[in-house]
Amino acid sequence: MKNKNFGLSEASFEKLVADLKRNDTHFFEQVFLKQFSETLKYLRREYRASHEDAYDATMDTLIEFRTRFIDGKLRYGNLRFLFTKMASQMLLRNKQKGATDLEGQITLIDEEHKEVIDTDELGRLKKAWQTLGESCKQLLTWHYYGKMKLTEIAEEQQKSPATIRKQKERCIKQLKDQFGLKTMVKL
Amino acid sequence: MKEKLNKLSDPNISKQEEDQILEQVLKKQFDNDLRNKWKEKLDHEFGIKRNKNGFTNKKYLKIFIATAASIALIIGLQLFNTTPSDPYVLAQQYLNDQEIIHPGATKGISDENENRVLAIQMFNSKDYEQAASYFLNLEAPTEEDTYYYGLALLLNNQYNKAIVKFEENRTNSSKYIQELNWYQSIAYLLNKQPNKASSLLKQINNTDWNYEQAQLLLERINSK
Known part of the structure; x- marks a missing residue:
């Protein structure tokens, strides 16, 4: 079973997910980056993909795997199979610019991920983000990127959910104020 | 975007x-x-x-x-179970370990009255007796005030009064329901009312705050 799951035991699988929710990718990298070359070779061999296309598809798969881990959509079972299949699908998607569904298990990224992002706007939001304190950054990262519930964060930080709810409100307000200010300045 | x-x-x-x-x-x-x-x-x-x-x-x-x-x-890695077996000791440990900070005045309340400001200051200075007295003197306490008043009483070891205040808070709104379920359970336990604590702990769902701790407390109560 471990072999099917990149050497992970069920307990270490749980730890990996818990780490990702806290945006700690260290363990994930240890397990999955060493998988990169194998997947890259597989895609090149099976689909006669170029090195660059195989590289991009494998990178997309890593990103998508992280998302699915924290969404609770990946279960301990046969991660190796899923990873390879998803990489194949990513390769096809990138080539065809369209999504396909594979065996009912892998539904690819939805429309919102395909939206063109205004890098200027995103850049200004990033600058606003930099003005936040470390506690705000951590809270918003855990909540929005790690999909942690506020009650989970409260438990982790040994604070009450009410305190965390309020902190979140303040952090968002600060972020929006900064973003709004910069928008106004630009106008 | x-x-x-x-x-x-x-x-x-x-x-x-x-x-x-x-x-x-x-x-x-x-x-x-x-x-x-x-x-x-x-x-x-x-x-x-x-x-x-x-x-x-x-x-x-x-x-x-x-x-x-x-x-x-x-x-x-092995996790060593070092939690106390006595539910009362465990409840006290949970209460001691959890840093409880008043986050400050609610957004929109700009005309802070002095009692509220002092109550919050005292609460965050861990002078819970003083904090409780300032909360008591608030003319128009908000739901948040009542909740932290209850906490101040609990942290000042006035368990009976804390339970009454939590109960009062509970009937007003469900905004603090997860916190109330937890802290009122603790108050019941510290007040040596394990049956009432137990029934409240059972109301803490698996997606709620402190679910695992609640299960452990229930386990300890049942094995006593």
Whole structure:
């Protein structure tokens, strides 16, 4: 079973997910980056993909795997199979610019991920983000990127959910104020 | 996405929409950051570049050994159960371990009355007796005031009064329901009312705050 799951035991699988929710990718990298070359070779061999296309598809798969881990959509079972299949699908998607569904298990990224992002706007939001304190950054990262519930964060930080709810409100307000200010300045 | 980002500045934006936009934008940003980080790691540690002919296996063995060692370490980690067996001691430990800070005045309350300011100051200075007396003197206590008043009483070991205040809070609104279920359970336990604590602890759902701690307390109560 471990072999099917990149050497992970069920307990270490749980730890990996818990780490990702806290945006700690260290363990994930240890397990999955060493998988990169194998997947890259597989895609090149099976689909006669170029090195660059195989590289991009494998990178997309890593990103998508992280998302699915924290969404609770990946279960301990046969991660190796899923990873390879998803990489194949990513390769096809990138080539065809369209999504396909594979065996009912892998539904690819939805429309919102395909939206063109205004890098200027995103850049200004990033600058606003930099003005936040470390506690705000951590809270918003855990909540929005790690999909942690506020009650989970409260438990982790040994604070009450009410305190965390309020902190979140303040952090968002600060972020929006900064973003709004910069928008106004630009106008 | 640009439209969405601009919408963040809209004062009429709903909380749900705000959450949705922030989630999408931050995901995009952090995913990009991860891509860049992993690109560098693949290059430096695994010798894999995006450009052709950039792949080498020089460091593969080293990385494999490091990874195997890390995984073995994690698998080998044993958690030692050091929690007290007495539910009263455990309840007190939970209360002591949890740092309870009043987050300050609620947004929109700008005409702070002196008692509220002092109550919050005293609460955060851990002078719970003084905090309780200031909360008591509030003319028009909010739901938040009543909740922290109850907490001040609990932290000042006035369990009976704390329970009454929590109960009063409970009937007003469900905004603090998860906190109330937890702290009132603790108050019941410290007040040596395990049956009442037990029935309240059972109301803490598996997605609620402190669910695991509640289960452990229930276990300890039942085995006593």
